[in-house]
Amino acid sequence: MVASVTTEPESSTRRSMATELTIGDPALADRLARGMDASEKRLRAVAAEALDPGVADIAGHLLASGGKRLRPLLALLGAEFGERDPSAAVAAAALAELVHVASLYHDDVMDQARTRRGVPSANARWGNSTAVLAGNWLLSKAAQLSSELGPEAIRLQSDATHRLVMGQVRELIGPSGDDDPLSHYFAVVAGKSAALIAMALQLGAVRTGAPERVVEALAEYGEHLGIAFQVADDILDITSSSEVSGKEQGKDLAIGVASLPVLLALAAERPEADELRTLLNAAATARTVATVAPEGAGLPRAVALLDRCGALSEARAVMHARLLRARTALNGLPHGPATRALHALCDFVAHRDH
Structure with missing residues (x-):
């Protein structure tokens, strides 16, 4: 059926x-x-x-x-x-x-x-x-x-x-030894999230004969909105229950994936970095050996470390900076209800991580 x-x-x-x-x-x-x-x-x-x-x-x-x-x-x-x-x-x-x-x-x-x-x-x-x-x-x-x-x-x-x-x-491959982990993260997000959001906007505009400059502005808006959307997702993975996000809480942490808050915490080499790195490595090892990581293994402690060191706040700042760039791209669009709706979507993303 x-x-x-x-x-x-x-x-x-x-x-x-x-x-x-x-x-x-x-x-x-x-x-x-x-x-x-x-x-x-x-x-x-x-x-x-x-x-x-x-x-x-x-x-x-x-x-x-x-x-x-x-x-x-x-x-x-x-x-x-x-x-x-x-x-x-x-x-x-x-x-x-x-x-x-x-x-x-x-x-x-x-x-x-x-x-x-x-x-x-x-x-x-x-x-x-x-x-x-x-x-x-x-x-x-x-x-x-x-x-x-x-x-x-x-x-x-x-x-x-x-x-x-x-x-x-x-x-899947991860950053090479010479790659900056943050640059690698944004390259991944641009491909996996931003590309599809920009494509959707462009496809709709092309189907109705929108001017090329409008299609380009929508593409730029979509790129920045897509990255902001993924950053909000990263924050939700850490802070929200499964009922709110629709996915397993702490899924990225549980399998040792370095999301933006984690990368920010590790990049600054804060006092919490070594313990956080140990927790992530343990989670990744457990997942590899047992296929499924132990429920909640180290998760509460990792969340507390990310919050205490300020990485979650920094990730939110990155998200808002991308949303500002998305809003700036909308300056190239004619004023009207559709443009206002795209501004409203920025507001929606800004409040997703709560």
Whole structure:
């Protein structure tokens, strides 16, 4: 049986997000909500294209689990800057989500994650090989969809997918001996997060014939917003419960991944650095030996160290600096409800880590 890709509560959540970003403009809120619903139908149709019911079930697993659908929303907002009907961007919105969800399958294998969006991860349920193939299948469907949208959509999707894969490879390999760990971190984030957010905005704008200067401004905005979004994710991993974030609390810490707060703490060689490094190495070793790290091993102490040394505050400062650069990029866009919504999205990211 093909997994259902949307439920009424999830649809209401997405509509609520669109409404929050468009306060004072019910017409835009309604267009976005209708576009989101239409993109969900397109995603459901993609899952149904798998002739094998098992493939459909696995490939539709994370699509069915919902999520904020940020990237489809961004594609629809980008479409507001063109001359054609924004509904022309519905397929672009679905395309953006397909690439994103495919990346989640691969990320969960790399991280050995057990849950995603409040449900068992595909790798936990079906195994690593199956999860990787499901992600690949979704990428192949994204490529097919981009071919229907024209040469520019093909270019944007292929460029973003290339950057995504390179970001995943860089993360897997890690920095070389000569690499600055912070520079390596931002290169990974640019590929894995910023590239997809920028792609979504550009795809929507291109579909409705937005001027090139607008497409470029949206791309710059998306790059900085994407990095800020990932930094907020790093902070959430440390500070928020699974119920809030939708993922395992402290997942990065538990597997020894050096997120931005950790890198900042280690880079300054604070008094807490040696103990923090020991905790991370122990977590990584336990994960390698036992496949699954001991529940909460060293996590409370690591969180306390990151807070005490000021690394969490520094990470928040980095996030806000990126959001300021994103807002600055919006100066190149015409004033209007869609631009105000993109400013509101910066506010949303700024408060994500609370």
